[in-house]
Amino acid sequence: MSVIASSIFGRIFPKKLSVAVNNNGLTLADKQTTQLINWGELITPVSFEFGFFGQTICFATVSQTYKLTMMTYSAEYLLKTECDQYWVNAHLPRLNSLLNKITTTVNKRFLRQSTANQIKAIIAEEYARWLPWIKTSKALPLVSKQIQWLEKYAKWDDTLTQTYQEKYIHEQLQQHKSFFDNVESNPLTERQRRACVVDNDNNLLLAGAGSGKTSVMIGRAGYLVASEQAKYEDILLLAYGRKAADEMDERIQNKLATDKIKATTFHSVGLNIISQVEGAKPSISVFAEDEKAKAKWLQTCFESFIENDPDYRALVLNYFNKYYYVEKNDFDFKTLGDYYQYLNDNDIRSLKGDKVKSFGELYIANWLFYHGIDYQYEAQYQFDVKTI
Numbered sequence: 515m516s517v518i519a520s521s522i523f524g525r526i527f528p529k530k531l532s533v534a535v536n537n538n539g540l541t542l543a544d545k546q547t548t549q550l551i552n553w554g555e556l557i558t559p560v561s562f563e564f565g566f567f568g569q570t571i572c573f574a575t576v577s578q579t580y581k582l583t584m585m586t587y588s589a590e591y592l593l594k595t596e597c598d599q600y601w602v603n604a605h606l607p608r609l610n611s612l613l614n615k616i617t618t619t620v621n622k623r624f625l626r627q628s629t630a631n632q633i634k635a636i637i638a639e640e641y642a643r644w645l646p647w648i649k650t651s652k653a654l655p656l657v658s659k660q661i662q663w664l665e666k667y668a669k670w671d672d673t674l675t676q677t678y679q680e681k682y683i684h685e686q687l688q689q690h691k692s693f694f695d696n697v698e699s700n701p702l703t704e705r706q707r708r709a710c711v712v713d714n715d716n717n718l719l720l721a722g723a724g725s726g727k728t729s730v731m732i733g734r735a736g737y738l739v740a741s742e743q744a745k746y747e748d749i750l751l752l753a754y755g756r757k758a759a760d761e762m763d764e765r766i767q768n769k770l771a772t773d774k775i776k777a778t779t780f781h782s783v784g785l786n787i788i789s790q791v792e793g794a795k796p797s798i799s800v801f802a803e804d805e806k807a808k809a810k811w812l813q814t815c816f817e818s819f820i821e822n823d824p825d826y827r828a829l830v831l832n833y834f835n836k837y838y839y840v841e842k843n844d845f846d847f848k849t850l851g852d853y854y855q856y857l858n859d860n861d862i863r864s865l866k867g868d869k870v871k872s873f874g875e876l877y878i879a880n881w882l883f884y885h886g887i888d889y890q891y892e893a894q895y896q897f898d899v900k901t902i
Contacts, residue, residue, distance in 0.1 A: 518585060519531075542580075567584045569589040598648075612640060621681075687707055687711065697729075697736055735751065736769070753777055839862055864891070865883040
């Protein structure tokens with residue numbers, strides 16, 4: 515045990531203080547009291563400041579900051595190395611646990627962006643506890659490898675996040691290759707497999723009609739169970755329409771050989787939740803179950819707004835006049851026939867309802883209609899000019 519007392523100036527005051535250092539912690543003692551502060555309680559190591567009246571010893575716990583003034587001038591020489599070593603030994607298990615937890619997190623699961631942000635915040639806090647003081651401390655050899663990892667993680671950026679994500683994806687695709695090869699009639703494509711494995715906080719899958727969205731839903735559900743990231747009862751599959759939900763249900767039973775996953779619609783799951791909370795099913799609007807009634811109501815509202823609200827009517831006319839049809843560049847068509855085919859396929863019509871033969875005619879007809887000018891599209895010419 516090392517013990518230091520007050521400096522010559524500190525001894526002048528009635529409350530003389532001594533500090534003893536051992537493996538258990540710091541023991542502060544005066545004539546009346548003795549206090550032991552364990553090394554694990556110190557959030558930062560002990561620091562020493564030289565002053566005219568003696569050295570100042572500083573350290574802090576979660577609840578209190580200590581500043582012991584007018585201690586012996588040789589305090590740093592006598593205690594610095596010993597204090598650093600004791601502090602490192604007390605806090606090394608915490609650092610090891612943190613680094614091991616990070617290693618497990620980045621290798622065991624897909625590294626979500628929110629998880630990466632949490633890791634960076636924790637690393638920043640731990641970095642401030644250890645650096646830069648440990649670099650000049652004689653206790654550095656006790657923790658040199660851990661400090662190297664801490665410094666590496668302190669530079670965490672999006673590139674490192676993506677590196678861990680890609681590493682995990684590659685390992686999972688290899689490990690579950692047989693499942694992805696056989697879950698559907700045809701093996702899933704590379705992009706479909708990645709869509710099954712990627713598990714960020716928010717996942718947006720863009721896919722066209724017939725490109726295998728349902729296959730990905732089935733593959734993802736099966737993969738989560740096969741990789742032990744979820745149980746069947748943890749998975750909820752939702753579709754907009756009843757027909758799509760029924761199709762998904764059937765394919766799950768055929769491909770995954772289970773009836774523990776049920777696909778349902780957004781409306782159905784909403785009703786079930788309300789029923790469980792309220793104890794009874796709520797009354798449903800007729801528009802939710804009768805498409806014709808809903809369409810009629812929308813049409814009535816639309817016509818009413820157009821008739822009674824001039825501003826709304828102007829907006830509607832402006833929309834149909836400028837934005838309803840997308841004009842394509844002339845150079846997008848190889849022949850005039852292709853251009854006419856585009857107009858015909860898209861049923862290009864003026865606000866009056868006339869089917870026109872060019873966008874030029876469309877703009878002229880709409881301008882006339884918008885300004886209340888009566889016109890006839892391709893009216894019969896008053897003179898007979900037909901020839902063979």
